[in-house]
Amino acid sequence: MISCLRSSHPQTLLVSDGLLIQDVAKIGRAVEVVKNFLNKEQANMxxxxxxxxxxxxxxxxxxxxxxxxxxxxxxxxxxxxxxxxxxxxxxxxxxITRVPGLDEISHDSSGIIRLGPLVTHNQCAASDVLRDYALPLAQACWEVGAPQIRNRSTIAGNLITASPANDTITPLVALDGVVTLSSTTGQRKVNLSDFYLGVRKTVMRSDEIMTAIEFPSLLSDEIGIFQKLGLRRAQANFSGKCLCNFAVRSE
Known part of the structure; x- marks a missing residue:
């Protein structure tokens, strides 16, 4: 990564790959250097x-x-x-972040909760609907990473990554979650319990997009909870990795 910052000298711009610009008139050119560097980095990715x-x-x-x-x-x-x-x-x-309507959480009259593919972890953690009718998912979303990660990362992405340590998989399986997979040939619905083939392996094809996540809300006589065990709550190296998590839905 490359970053720019002002040094203690008012007419100096420091660039992290070793450039030092001491002439204010050259700062504009330095910005171009940074842009070119980023373009090259992106081209490599x-x-x-x-x-x-x-x-x-x-x-x-x-x-x-x-x-x-x-x-x-x-x-x-x-x-x-x-x-x-x-x-x-x-x-x-x-x-797909500019596609309208994909970041919505809905709860219909039949009790089905639907998440669009752009719904983030912080949206779920703050959702009154999920706290009232799908508490295990709201609790799990609060456990995901740091605030910056929760603001950007999506529930759909968390499911598709298919890591055993991902927090939202467990509660959505417990809540009988179903995902909608769309392609140019149509749509199919897959129970989340049947979605995974192994670590980082799913039944999702390369031509498909996960366009919805649906599950029934907890009934009035049901309760649910999510718990996670880890060495510590952190993002550093492996020390914050989940050792075990579980979600329960019960009468």
Missing amino acids: WRDYHVVDSIEQALEILKDNGPSARIIAGGTDMIIELDRKMRPDVNTLID
Whole structure:
């Protein structure tokens, strides 16, 4: 990463890769250097970056590019993996953050709660609907990372990453969650309990987008709770990793 900051000298700009600009007139050129550096860094991580305004448009790009394309929203896992060269086969990103209506939490008259694919962990933790009718999920979302991570990371992304340490998987399985997977050929619904094939492996195809997460709300005579055991609550190295988590739904 590259960063810029002012030094103690009012006419000096420090750039973290070793540049030192002492002439105010040259600061504009320094900004261009920074931009060029970032462009090169991005070029090393992906080839094409598409910003779409509809799910249909995203699905067409997925279909055309196959396994080399990935959907990106929060990007809290994907960007790190690309930066660390963990996904050498991925060269195309499809940004769905500008698609309207994907960040909504709804609760219909039949008691079904629906999360759009852009709903974040902090949205869930702060949701009155989830605290009242799906407490295990709200509790789990509060346990995810730091505030900055919770503000960006999505529930859908957490499910798709398929790490055993991910906090939202357990409560959504306990709540009988169902995910909607969409492609250019149609939609299919998959029980979350059947979604996983192993560590970081799911039944989701490369041409599909998770477009909804649905589950029934807790009934008036039911209770639910989420608990997590870890070495400590932190983001440093592996010390904050989850050792065990569980969610219970019971009468």
